Amino acid sequence: MKANPKDVLTGIYYIDGDVASGYGALAAGCKFVAGYPITPSTEAFEAVCRRGPQVGAVFIQMEDELGSISAIVGAAWSGVKTMTITSGPGYSLMQECIGFGAMLETPFVLLNIQRGGPSTGVPTKTGQADIMQSRWGSHGDYELIALAPDSPQEMFDYTIKAFNLAEKYRCPVMIMSDECVGHMTEKVVIPEADGIEVEPRRLYTGPAEDYLPFKPEPDLVPKMAKAGDGLRLYITGLVHDERGYPVEDSAYKSKYVRRLVDKIRLNRNNIIELREEGTDDADVIVVSYGISSRVAVKGVEIAREKGIKVGTLRLVTVWPFPDDRMSELAKKARAFVVPEINYGQVVYDVARCAHGDANVVLVPHGGAGVHNPNDIADAIEMAVREEKKIEGLVEFKTRLQKSVFEGGFKLKE
Amino acid sequence: MNSIISALNKGIEAAGVDRKRISITSDIPFEPEAVRSLGVDYFQTPRGRAIAFGTGLKLGNPSLKVIPVVGDLMTLGGNHFVHGGRRNMELLVICVNNFVYKKIAGIPAPSTQATFSPYSTFEEPFNFPHLGNSCGAVYTARWTALHTKELAASVSEALHKRGLSMIEVLAPGPNYYRRIDVVESELLQFYFENSVVKNNEDPRNAAITGDDKIIVGKFTDKERPTFIDSYNVQHTKILGDKFTPHGPASEKQKVSGGKNG
């Protein structure tokens, strides 16, 4: 299906990532946004507030993040495409309802502009330390999809993609951006509406009395319905059967929760999007996502000048994780270098999939800034020189760490 | 719980609202049979989120009538309730007050009555009608499970109110979550002996203190613009033709919107 021309602000703009994401949501046909102000994500919500009323999208600023996420799950069941916008602490508050949304197989998009953490941390500066939280943050077993755009243009494009994935797989989709991308102002090209593909909701169209809200189609995803159509929906966050009725049967519970997980795991090859460059004959592969991948480009450049064969792998979808591709590459390359703005999160999954075939070097960064590309280049050099297999993560000691902990560094007042 | 469902049934019938258009959001599990008998859509939300969930439903599709049924005495959801009242979100909130958490008897809940707690409870309960009234609800009432007729009448009346209506129902909780602390018949007997109907009483006098009789009745019935009304009016005023009003526009909106736009 094509986007509605009314929703799409076709043209060339010079806007920041947050705003681009807001426009992307409206272009994708989002008709309800609930939010709560939190730095650094407010610009996205503000963009929706300004433009939403002109395209028939309603917004509400709820009393807290718990309310925002509950409201959008509700709105999704009233039949509209919906999104909420938040950052670190708000994201933590939303965890309960993210699991609830996954349980109800509710399509919605959550834009998380990551900042330095934990707790209040550094609200105005960047971080990538919520990436594991997006996979494991709610209780119980579930799987969802997380995208990591790295530029305002991608914020626009991948917000639309997020809506499409959400509708296709009936699951929450996270856009795990960060403050750098969110506040980065660049050229964004918004195409004509007929150049934007949007996934319509997979609505049930058969007779009302036959409808089973949780009866899976062959791809394990059930058809959705909306409130007010006389289907007498019974929807609960308890473990339920195909009718939606709660069951206490433990045999059923493992089957049911299993499908929630499997509908993503078994469709993973259709979901995963990677950007690879020069990985086939590389000695070292730099695995990165989000803003780190843009910094890594420079690091790779420096290393290549030294004659090292470096390949890059960018995770556009961080979750589900490309296990198979990673294991495949581990057999070919000598090492992975993983720069991320945290003290090791996605690197654990890289190490897991490497199965000891390649060394794994983490280039950590605590947040509130991005890597020094020289650190990444040095880490690549270190990795390529290392002949023997190393068990465990190799943590590269960055210039920042050296200056803070060894250089007699004094904190500024 | 059964009395609430039958009152809802009668109330919806009397109100003449299309059942297709009604959604119940609740953090109390309803029996599937009960929902079928009501012929409505039903959503069980996480504890305390029924009102926020309902807000989303209502804004996503303004033609719906949303009835959040809140158990757990609004402890977790208190904030959504007061803000819903302030916005005057068009919801009919049924607050099921069963005095103690039946689910988890023995632990003091906000409206726990001294009589029903294992230790004498030391927390004073909320006066829900007063709280509702003070944050802007357009309709507040309180009934017990014994006042089925009045409750049904209140439901039907409140379904036609534009704005947040709140009906507190003193009733035993759902069966399968009840623990042995209270025998249902004793509780009903207690309601019978200790309640007195005082319609239009100032809700601030309606606190359940444990010393006086429980005052039941309809306390508030007023008019205020709803969230969707103000949303439409304000945006039409500023944006004019660029703005398409949200939801089925009432006559009143058209008039006030047109005047300014």
Add this chain to the structure above:
Amino acid sequence: MEALRTDSKQEIHPMENLLRMDRMPHIWCPTCGIGIAVTAFTAALEKAKIDPNTVSIVSGIGCTGRVAGYVKLDSFHTTHGRPIAFATGIKVASPKTKVVVFSGDGDLIAIGGNHFIHAARRNIDMLVVCVNNFIYAMTGGQVAPTTPLAAYATTSPYGCVEPPFNIPYLADSSGAVYVARWTTLHVRRLTNSLTEALQKKGFAVVEAISPCGMYYSRINRLGDGLDMMRFYHDNVEIRHGEDTKNLDIGFQTKIICGKFVDRERPSYMERYNQWLSDVKTAGRRSGGQRGSRK
């Protein structure tokens, strides 16, 4: 700024013993009234003759949320909306501590609304100072549950569509024992109210109105700080004991200030201790009944 700092070293600030001078200059903008509220609070602390060592101050997130960082008491800067919950923990675990929650309207009334009404209901013995700036200022001027109807904010670019909370009414109906409202023009009265509230047993709420000069006044073209002060001077009416339901604030309308509620209710700790002594004398009266449960 440099000049200011040198001065503060040479001269002793009158409130030096209660402020963290090593944290100056503070982050608040010119025209902001939070500093006035802090001064009034420190003055009240002295007037009430409370040993500062026994006072804990808890703030949430936001501009007013930074108060804890500038007041030289045991001070906690917690998460958004939860200072009352955090303070409840302190008060219940250490009843001899005097607990003050100093935070903004978005923090206390929006996200923390539930803790606000429940703490008032329980009548936890604490003083809550709510600086109402009509907006979320720290995040750049979003609409708040206190923003007057039709006022502009970044997330209400076409005017606020939600009526604001009447904080004193909410506090009153949830059970607060002391409720007062002043603007930052009324320094002396604010100080007196805070002094009274500090000595009060139970949940006391003092609202200090101080619209944000950067994001509220400017966006709504209401002039600078001095203009706001003039506005208070001309439009504030003091009515002690006014029924709290009449205290709504509209856009640039009359503001009613005063002390509205001053009553007695047993506080949480009093009820708790009563319960404790009941239990100790009566024993576990429902023990048998509870034991029979699976």
Add this chain to the structure above:
Amino acid sequence: MKADKNGVLSGSHVLSGNQACAEGALAAGCRFLGLYPIVPSIEISERFLERAPQVGATFIQMEDEVSALAAVLGASWTGKKSMTVTSGPGLSLMMEHLGLGVMLETPCVIADIQGVGPGLGLPTHPAQGDMMQARWGSHGDYEIVALAPSSPQEMFDYTIKAFNFSERYRIPVAIMSDAHVARLKETVLIPPADQINVEPRRYYEGAKDSYLPFKRDKDFVPRMVDIGQGYRFHVTGLTHDDRGYPIMFEECQEYNVHPLVWKIRQAADKIVEVQETDTDEADVVVVSYGATSRAALKAIKQARDSGIKVGSLKLVTVWPFPEKRVAELAKRARAFVVPEMNCGQVVLEVERNTYGEANVFFVPHGDNGVEHTEDILSAIKQASQTNVAKSGIIELA
């Protein structure tokens, strides 16, 4: 330091896991419980409330889980050892304050009695679906300690352990139990108070005016003081320096957050605890924790009887994960079998630490709930017969 006699109910008792947890908390010196009731963790609160007046402990039932943990953090700064109890959905609501606890380096204990998730799930049925959440559920970087008891006795012992870890390293510690262990009634031996070791709070002892709330000792752990002592300190959830004052630079972020992670990572060897049987010459090692280890032990016994060399590695601390030990065993054993009551969480950690040296078999939540001994047995058999090295986790249907 020895336990306070007042809180220790010495003797032999028949207690449920939940009750044992409450007793453990009181024995460890816990004197504040912030709670919000949720099935199936209620008996902990009930037991605590019953005993509180005798022991001199206080409690408060808050309006939600968000505030329950906030109150616990507040109470901890008054000098009282504090805890909260919850289950899945409540743990999700606590995630924000878990981060605050880490940032303020506030000792506290969170007991999570896991039910089936996500969403409302099946509260009364046991599961182990929150294991990864305990480690990764809050935003930002942090490390915590999580223990997984498998019996009421362990609920008692590990609760004490949890308090000790939380005081020693100034972190929130999670007790990751489940509905099965919580309800199980068994004999619990509570030793006399003088046989219970209790870690005292690491108080600052220097001069009053030179106290810095986040000045770290050599082991990266700062010293604490109580409120009301005249220190007039400031703490904040923002990135801060030694004084606790917010400073928002890259350097300070590194200075502040890196030690939060490192104080646990570099002490991991001291914290990590596993119970091993016959692992040294085993072909197959069963890695289990919590309630699953009960079923695993049965399966191991049956497998041994049929002649398979199988050992057991039971995790006492799930976080930090015993990385080194698993890597060592991977070199010797042919395969690991990991039964869990979820769709694969801790098994990912096992896979990571084998470095391709051993196969990893995963036994997901069986249809029979906790009792999936047969599934584990067939996994062990399959594992002992598979000679080829497989890539990735082999999941048993």
